[in-house]
Amino acid sequence: MGAPVPMIELWRGGRLESTHLGHAVICDEAGEIVESWGDPTAIIYPRSSCKMIQALPLLESGAADAHGLTDRQVALACASHQGAAIHTEAVTRWLADLGLSDDDLRCGAHEPYDTAERNRLIRADEKPCQCHNNCSGKHAGFLTLNRHLKGHADYVEVDHPVQQAAKQAFEEVTGETSPGYGIDGCSAPNFATSVHGLARAMARFAAATGTGDARDRAMHRMTRAMGQYPEMVAGEGRACTELMRAMGGRVAIKTGAEAVFIAILPEQKRGIALKITDGGTRGAEGAIAALLVKLGALDPDHPATKKRLNAIQKNWRGFETGDIRAAAAFP
Amino acid sequence: MGAPVPMIELWRGGRLESTHLGHAVICDEAGEIVESWGDPTAIIYPRSSCKMIQALPLLESGAADAHGLTDRQVALACASHQGAAIHTEAVTRWLADLGLSDDDLRCGAHEPYDTAERNRLIRADEKPCQCHNNCSGKHAGFLTLNRHLKGHADYVEVDHPVQQAAKQAFEEVTGETSPGYGIDGCSAPNFATSVHGLARAMARFAAATGTGDARDRAMHRMTRAMGQYPEMVAGEGRACTELMRAMGGRVAIKTGAEAVFIAILPEQKRGIALKITDGGTRGAEGAIAALLVKLGALDPDHPATKKRLNAIQKNWRGFETGDIRAAAAFP
Numbered sequence: 164m165g166a167p168v169p170m171i172e173l174w175r176g177g178r179l180e181s182t183h184l185g186h187a188v189i190c191d192e193a194g195e196i197v198e199s200w201g202d203p204t205a206i207i208y209p210r211s212s213c214k215m216i217q218a219l220p221l222l223e224s225g226a227a228d229a230h231g232l233t234d235r236q237v238a239l240a241c242a243s244h245q246g247a248a249i250h251t252e253a254v255t256r257w258l259a260d261l262g263l264s265d266d267d268l269r270c271g272a273h274e275p276y277d278t279a280e281r282n283r284l285i286r287a288d289e290k291p292c293q294c295h296n297n298c299s300g301k302h303a304g305f306l307t308l309n310r311h312l313k314g315h316a317d318y319v320e321v322d323h324p325v326q327q328a329a330k331q332a333f334e335e336v337t338g339e340t341s342p343g344y345g346i347d348g349c350s351a352p353n354f355a356t357s358v359h360g361l362a363r364a365m366a367r368f369a370a371a372t373g374t375g376d377a378r379d380r381a382m383h384r385m386t387r388a389m390g391q392y393p394e395m396v397a398g399e400g401r402a403c404t405e406l407m408r409a410m411g412g413r414v415a416i417k418t419g420a421e422a423v424f425i426a427i428l429p430e431q432k433r434g435i436a437l438k439i440t441d442g443g444t445r446g447a448e449g450a451i452a453a454l455l456v457k458l459g460a461l462d463p464d465h466p467a468t469k470k471r472l473n474a475i476q477k478n479w480r481g482f483e484t485g486d487i488r489a490a491a492a493f494p
Numbered sequence: 495m496g497a498p499v500p501m502i503e504l505w506r507g508g509r510l511e512s513t514h515l516g517h518a519v520i521c522d523e524a525g526e527i528v529e530s531w532g533d534p535t536a537i538i539y540p541r542s543s544c545k546m547i548q549a550l551p552l553l554e555s556g557a558a559d560a561h562g563l564t565d566r567q568v569a570l571a572c573a574s575h576q577g578a579a580i581h582t583e584a585v586t587r588w589l590a591d592l593g594l595s596d597d598d599l600r601c602g603a604h605e606p607y608d609t610a611e612r613n614r615l616i617r618a619d620e621k622p623c624q625c626h627n628n629c630s631g632k633h634a635g636f637l638t639l640n641r642h643l644k645g646h647a648d649y650v651e652v653d654h655p656v657q658q659a660a661k662q663a664f665e666e667v668t669g670e671t672s673p674g675y676g677i678d679g680c681s682a683p684n685f686a687t688s689v690h691g692l693a694r695a696m697a698r699f700a701a702a703t704g705t706g707d708a709r710d711r712a713m714h715r716m717t718r719a720m721g722q723y724p725e726m727v728a729g730e731g732r733a734c735t736e737l738m739r740a741m742g743g744r745v746a747i748k749t750g751a752e753a754v755f756i757a758i759l760p761e762q763k764r765g766i767a768l769k770i771t772d773g774g775t776r777g778a779e780g781a782i783a784a785l786l787v788k789l790g791a792l793d794p795d796h797p798a799t800k801k802r803l804n805a806i807q808k809n810w811r812g813f814e815t816g817d818i819r820a821a822a823a824f825p
Contacts, residue, residue, distance in 0.1 A: 176676025271810025345507025479602025
């Protein structure tokens with residue numbers, strides 16, 4: 164595997180303090196590399212950055228329409244949300260519509276990232292439920308597909324029809340046979356692919372017209388749903404939400420654990436995938452912002468951009484201590 | 495500057511997912527390199543890993559003795575604590591003994607890392623105070639020295655006698671003229687040095703006998719105080735506290751922001767300094783554990799070790815997803 168290259172740097176006192184290396188690919192609608200950094204063949208786990216791929220069978224199978232899912236729910240199925248009230252209420256209602264409850268989820272519970280909801284739980288002496296898990300929207304989607312496929316309750320098992328459908332869609336849109344899978348934080352299998360494969364998949368989403376076959380329509384709908392409901396995809400203050408808003412919803416972007424980021428640019432019919440090899444989130448956020456700025460999709464001076472790229476760092480008393488910037492040769 | 499080398503890896507599903515690169519040096523009492531990885535001349539900010547250096551003037555000047563500081567307070571002066579009750583109570587009492595209060599600190603306030611204290615604040619609808627800042631023990635030490643030196647109130651300014659004393663001690667023990675400084679999260683200046691310089695300083699701490707000059711006695715006392723009160727240096731669950739306990743207090747270790755870690759090994763008269771170049775804490779914790787195991791100071795099978803090295807990773811439902819391990823060629 165080729166070496167990753169410097170992408171994002173933290174400077175302090177006029178001196179480089181830390182560096183994030185990574186691989187990145189910009190792909191066109193034919194699946195060809197437009198430009199790349201590091202090694203396009205590097206094998207990665209997309210983690211949550213591929214939730215829109217995992218949700219393809221939900222839409223393509225007709226399950227989403229059969230259950231009358233709204234675009235807001237479709238966006239939530241692609242989300243790594245922060246467990247704010249708007250997210251947990253939407254998941255709870257969705258489960259109720261299926262005649263199911265929190266106990267039917269298989270994602271596990273964790274403290275929500277949303278401060279208001281976290282504090283509410285602490286004050287009420289309540290434990291977080293599985294709805295608070297950042298992946299609970301994806302899992303509500305899995306449960307909806309599972310109802311359609313009449314599978315057994317343990318829908319996260321790798322040989323379950325829900326996950327096999329996700330695997331098939333994944334291999335088709337990446338254009339690669341996955342070399343294997345890992346178990347994700349939410350217990351679902353996460354299939355590996357190359358950075359190129361992930362970018363190729365995102366370029367296909369970008370090129371979807373909404374007038375073609377079931378896959379084309381599913382891809383088109385998901386991209387628009389994410390852009391239309393950015394607050395459902397992550398939450399207030401988060402990179403995906405703020406940067407999609409900064410781009411007027413015309414570009415869909417999604418983060419994944421261990422510093423993966425993708426972007427779908429329908430107007431340019433381009434897909435982007437990147438992985439910061441140390442797994443550092445600030446590196447992935449800075450790098451995707453840099454690539455979106457390079458492609459003219461994101462205003463470098465927008466406050467949402469400047470939180471992550473050419474981002475002044477302040478300490479607890481509000482004094483400037485340094486900044487986060489793109490490395491000299493990137494992008 | 496030479497390239498950093500792979501030190502710590504995250505594996506998932508039998509596949510490498512993320513890698514932390516770094517520089518590390520093991521130094522002997524003469525200041526010579528015993529072994530190194532990456533570039534020993536790499537310039538780094540030690541951040542909080544050099545708090546025992548910053549506290550040297552407090553002890554050497556006689557200020558600590560004049561104010562009757564206990565070894566527990568000396569450990570707290572070297573700490574990045576998590577703002578638990580034992581830490582905030584100790585700092586508050588220390589300030590009161592000086593006739594000072596929280597308002598005299600210049601470290602800024604942040605939410606404590608200690609869950610119990612964090613939850614108490616949320617339930618009581620209280621804001622964190624500067625005592626909760628992980629550096630408040632160091633700042634109580636600065637204020638004590640400042641009383642002795644009769645300096646002005648803004649003791650974090652780089653030309654203040656307190657910081658100039660810290661700078662002089664820093665350059666003397668690292669054996670290098672610092673190329674400059676950055677402003678730390680707690681507003682104090684943090685002087686840069688090479689990884690070798692930081693390891694050399696720690697070897698000097700390790701070689702201190704407690705029977706020599708004021709510096710020798712100060713170094714000896716701080717190393718023992720940290721080993722004797724590991725809970726004051728960080729807190730329950732934290733790497734510094736747990737690993738020092740696992741080594742029976744015979745080795746002092748200290749983390750710094752952006753993935754710096756040092757170790758002081760008196761029995762071997764060795765000092766260690768390392769920097770993970772991406773700033774990832776899990777990398778620094780794994781790497782210091784690996785070096786301490788290599789030197790025979792830390793049991794590789796101790797639970798505190800196995801939380802950070804050859805550490806099984808579990809997801810929200812308790813399923814194993816992978817592990818954190820040392821890279822094949824490290825150490």
